[in-house]
Amino acid sequence: MTSPDGLNPGEAWLNDLVTTVSSTSDELAFYQRTAAGYDEIVKHLDVEAPDLCMKAICNFEQKTGVKIPRDGRVLDIGAGTGLSGAALKRNGFTGQVDALEPSTNMFQLAKPRKIYTEWFQELLLEDKETSIPSDCYDLAFSVSVFSDRSATSKCLPECIRILKPGGHLAIAMMKHFWARDFEDKVKHMEEENLARLVYDETLLEKYAKGHHGLVFILQKL
Numbered sequence: 001m002t003s004p005d006g007l008n009p010g011e012a013w014l015n016d017l018v019t020t021v022s023s024t025s026d027e028l029a030f031y032q033r034t035a036a037g038y039d040e041i042v043k044h045l046d047v048e049a050p051d052l053c054m055k056a057i058c059n060f061e062q063k064t065g066v067k068i069p070r071d072g073r074v075l076d077i078g079a080g081t082g083l084s085g086a087a088l089k090r091n092g093f094t095g096q097v098d099a100l101e102p103s104t105n106m107f108q109l110a111k112p113r114k115i116y117t118e119w120f121q122e123l124l125l126e127d128k129e130t131s132i133p134s135d136c137y138d139l140a141f142s143v144s145v146f147s148d149r150s151a152t153s154k155c156l157p158e159c160i161r162i163l164k165p166g167g168h169l170a171i172a173m174m175k176h177f178w179a180r181d182f183e184d185k186v187k188h189m190e191e192e193n194l195a196r197l198v199y200d201e202t203l204l205e206k207y208a209k210g211h212h213g214l215v216f217i218l219q220k221l
């Protein structure tokens with residue numbers, strides 16, 4: 001099925017997201033409105049980002065000898081309908097997995113997947129802490145959430161705050177956002193001794209139709 005301008009439903013959804021959404025409130029409204037079709041949309045976009053993010057985590061471990069504990073506590077930031085959490089479980093994470101997801105319509109579809117223990121129905125914001133206590137996660141990970149619209153580079157310090165010292169933050173996002181301001185923000189966090197960049201990997205295929213992805217991993221200092 002294609003739209004009048006020749007886009008399949010996934011491409012039309014993505015086009016709508018990037019051309020009409022420019023703020024946190026727009027983005028929340030967008031996901032509330034489109035939640036019911038989300039799992040089908042990612043199929044139309046050939047998205048394999050959750051498994052690619054897991055693969056990048058394994059590549060990081062192989063290259064560095066670091067092992068992220070599979071029985072540790074994990075936060076899925078922007079958990080959506082649970083596709084990212086499902087990839088975690090498929091890839092051997094057996095510990096408690098919690099979700100940060102502001103959209104009730106998205107998360108209603110995640111619940112039957114029975115992946116998450118705690119649900120923080122909250123937004124990551126640039127200038128406000130979430131209710132999540134400091135220093136409690138071994139791994140926070142986020143797939144297809146960070147951009148320059150809602151969860152921006154300015155939200156990274158909050159994702160570091162909730163990690164245990166030495167814990168890891170793995171983010172998969174569209175690659176073009178890195179050079180826009182994520183790279184500078186990460187350098188700044190390194191200078192402040194908050195975190196260091198320990199790995200990055202470009203995802204060439206199957207991130208989303210026509211777009212390359214990037215996974216980067218930060219370690220809390």
Ligand SMILES: C[S@@+](CC[C@H](N)C(=O)[O-])C[C@H]1O[C@@H](n2cnc3c(N)ncnc32)[C@H](O)[C@@H]1O
Nearest residue numbers: 031078079080083084103123124143144150151
């Ligand atoms: C493209 S979906 C990705 C869902 C899931 N991670 C996956 O891989 O399928 C993006 C999700 O991020 C959530 N989101 C958007 N802005 C957010 C923010 N500022 N803080 C937390 N979640 C946010 C949306 O509600 C949506 O469920």
